Amino acid sequence: MSSQKNENWKTFFKDKTSRIIPKNFEKKHLRENLYRLEKIQEFLLLEKKFYSSLHRDKNNFHSNILNQVRGNPNIIGIIEEKFDCSKAIISTNLGMEFYVDICSFIDSEKITPGDQVLLNVKSFSIVGLIENQSDPAVNLMKVEVAPSQTFEDIGGLYDQILEIKEAVELPLNNPELFLDMGVVPPKGVILFGEPGTGKTLLAKAVANSTKASFMRVTGSELVQKYLGEGPKLVREIFKIASLLSPSIIFMDEIDAIGTARFDSNSGGEKEIQRTMLELLNQLDGFDHKDNVKIIMATNRIDTLDPALIRPGRIDRKIEFPLPDEKTLEKIFLVHIKKMKLKGEIRIDDFLNSNNSLTGADIRGICTEAALLALKNHRLLVEQRDFKKAYDLIINRKKQTNMDLIYC
Numbered sequence: 001m002s003s004q005k006n007e008n009w010k011t012f013f014k015d016k017t018s019r020i021i022p023k024n025f026e027k028k029h030l031r032e033n034l035y036r037l038e039k040i041q042e043f044l045l046l047e048k049k050f051y052s053s054l055h056r057d058k059n060n061f062h063s064n065i066l067n068q069v070r071g072n073p074n075i076i077g078i079i080e081e082k083f084d085c086s087k088a089i090i091s092t093n094l095g096m097e098f099y100v101d102i103c104s105f106i107d108s109e110k111i112t113p114g115d116q117v118l119l120n121v122k123s124f125s126i127v128g129l130i131e132n133q134s135d136p137a138v139n140l141m142k143v144e145v146a147p148s149q150t151f152e153d154i155g156g157l158y159d160q161i162l163e164i165k166e167a168v169e170l171p172l173n174n175p176e177l178f179l180d181m182g183v184v185p186p187k188g189v190i191l192f193g194e195p196g197t198g199k200t201l202l203a204k205a206v207a208n209s210t211k212a213s214f215m216r217v218t219g220s221e222l223v224q225k226y227l228g229e230g231p232k233l234v235r236e237i238f239k240i241a242s243l244l245s246p247s248i249i250f251m252d253e254i255d256a257i258g259t260a261r262f263d264s265n266s267g268g269e270k271e272i273q274r275t276m277l278e279l280l281n282q283l284d285g286f287d288h289k290d291n292v293k294i295i296m297a298t299n300r301i302d303t304l305d306p307a308l309i310r311p312g313r314i315d316r317k318i319e320f321p322l323p324d325e326k327t328l329e330k331i332f333l334v335h336i337k338k339m340k341l342k343g344e345i346r347i348d349d350f351l352n353s354n355n356s357l358t359g360a361d362i363r364g365i366c367t368e369a370a371l372l373a374l375k376n377h378r379l380l381v382e383q384r385d386f387k388k389a390y391d392l393i394i395n396r397k398k399q400t401n402m403d404l405i406y407c
Helices: 002-070 136-141 158-173 175-181 199-210 229-243 267-284 325-336 359-375 383-406
Strands: 075-082 087-091 097-101 116-119 126-129 188-193 213-218 247-252 292-298 316-320
Touching: 158 175, 158 188, 158 199, 158 292, 158 316, 188 199, 199 247, 199 292, 213 229, 229 247, 229 267, 229 292, 325 359, 359 383
Parallel strands: 188 292, 188 316, 213 247, 247 292
Antiparallel strands: 075 087, 075 116, 087 097, 116 126
């Protein structure tokens, strides 16, 4: 009886086990698989992080190596001649030329003679290119807005206006007329005369009438500290003027670099003479098809080098004399026509040409008269204001002349 019960119990247990154990075994197997997959995921993430760090370090390593090759590129050189893809001759502001290497990471096809490049401090090898070749100083010389002055704002100077129209305005507006006649248009003019006689005003009026790009350069700006910087600046000015053609280059106070050449041991004088020689070279290389005209101005034409103002370089010399009484009257009318006046202004009292008044003096008289009216809380300028302003300007001018005599 007991053995029968045991057999029955074994059979029952076996049936129960066959139904329960497989399910328990399946859950355990799933937990083990999930645990194993989690471990694999952690390992893959760790491996990904390791290789990402290794790749970043590798890039930093190559970057550091490249920076070591480049060095500190604080020297700018100019390509004088390129032999092949790996060698070139460069010049620096030290006044010397070097035969240097072109680094392999530089695209040598983009390098042409005259380009600016970055040089390694120690080996002077070419380690970079300067994309923007234009000098920032030249960009500051460009006048973005056309001058507002017109020929109507100039009192008198009819002969000077006619000459500059023939030499500058006509070739810019109608260059085909000169080509049909078989002659080369004038390259430029020089304006000379006493200070304040209207030279700069006339140059602005021409730029306004031609709608050409206007670049104003002062002669002292071309005097640079380092060797070769002055000639380089002259080349940049003419290069940008050609790109912006039609354009006018107005060089004021040209006597700062254009004085007669002489033997000198001074490095500064030699650099100024090199700058003038580059200016002569640019004037000789000027092509009339570029629609670029140059206007020079000076108060001391007698000090200029004859090679600078000879025909073929500067074709017209326009003199600006001191105004006579009729011209002074016209200048006065130009300045007072926009002023608010009270009563009639007798300008005949101020037209004494013995005082050597210039157009700038007359403008100063009108401005001083307006200031005197404002000082007395008036918005209308009267005759007495002009009288006081006239006496003030004349006294200042006489005092300045006396100081110059005693000096």
